[in-house]
Amino acid sequence: MECRKCYLDLVLIPLSLLLHISYHIWLWYQVRYHPLRTAIGIHSAARRFWVLSVVKENEKKNILAVQTFRNTIMGATLMASTCAVLCSGLAALVTTVERSPLAPSTTLQYVSVLLAFLFAFLCFSLSVKLINQVCFLINTPTMDSEFTCDVLEKAYMFQLLGSRVFYAALTLLLWIFGSVFVFSASVAVVCLLLSLDVVHEGRRRRKDGSEVGGDQMKVDDEKGTVV
Numbered sequence: 001m002e003c004r005k006c007y008l009d010l011v012l013i014p015l016s017l018l019l020h021i022s023y024h025i026w027l028w029y030q031v032r033y034h035p036l037r038t039a040i041g042i043h044s045a046a047r048r049f050w051v052l053s054v055v056k057e058n059e060k061k062n063i064l065a066v067q068t069f070r071n072t073i074m075g076a077t078l079m080a081s082t083c084a085v086l087c088s089g090l091a092a093l094v095t096t097v098e099r100s101p102l103a104p105s106t107t108l109q110y111v112s113v114l115l116a117f118l119f120a121f122l123c124f125s126l127s128v129k130l131i132n133q134v135c136f137l138i139n140t141p142t143m144d145s146e147f148t149c150d151v152l153e154k155a156y157m158f159q160l161l162g163s164r165v166f167y168a169a170l171t172l173l174l175w176i177f178g179s180v181f182v183f184s185a186s187v188a189v190v191c192l193l194l195s196l197d198v199v200h201e202g203r204r205r206r207k208d209g210s211e212v213g214g215d216q217m218k219v220d221d222e223k224g225t226v227v
Contacts, residue, residue, distance in 0.1 A: 016186035080124035116169035123162030130155035
């Protein structure tokens with residue numbers, strides 16, 4: 001029984017991680033070369049247009065910009081706090097059983113999940129830091145708006161990276177109950193992310209029936225963004 005469990009761990013855990021990595025490599029390729037086919041690319045274009053409109057009418061929209069960033073910071077702070085709480089819980093769990101040495105496989109489980117949550121916490125912290133910088137940049141008339149857009153995109157990139165690592169860490173957390181649960185949860189999470197990340201043809205149309213990505217929106221092949 002123990003040999004069968006070790007065999008499943010050696011097969012299903014790497015497969016679960018490979019599934020997450022392969023999906024996000026494919027997603028990066030789609031965002032890089034076909035941004036309008038993904039929700040991430042469309043949201044990136046919308047944020048750039050929004051920043052340019054705020055900079056253009058700064059006197060009218062400066063308060064709106066700060067309130068919008070405040071909501072974003074609150075979301076990133078909530079996720080960072082959740083990661084910190086989960087890390088503390090894992091550390092407390094390990095501490096309670098320190099008198100009875102853990103098996104190497106159990107130690108690997110706890111360390112893997114703990115490192116994943118710590119990395120997600122780092123990503124969310126960097127996202128909050130960059131968004132705070134954008135709050136100052138967007139209200140500075142002499143600042144280049146493209147630089148402001150780039151800083152904002154970095155902030156959302158870290159937030160996206162942190163959330164994806166957080167989802168992967170949640171699946172790894174099920175390793176305590178067995179590797180089969182990890183693999184099943186990974187398949188479910190990737191299928192859910194696929195349905196959220198990919199924008200189908202019918203959903204790329206505007207309310208007036210025109211197609212998003214026509215003459216008004218062009219893809220910058222160098223940056224992989226929409227201009």
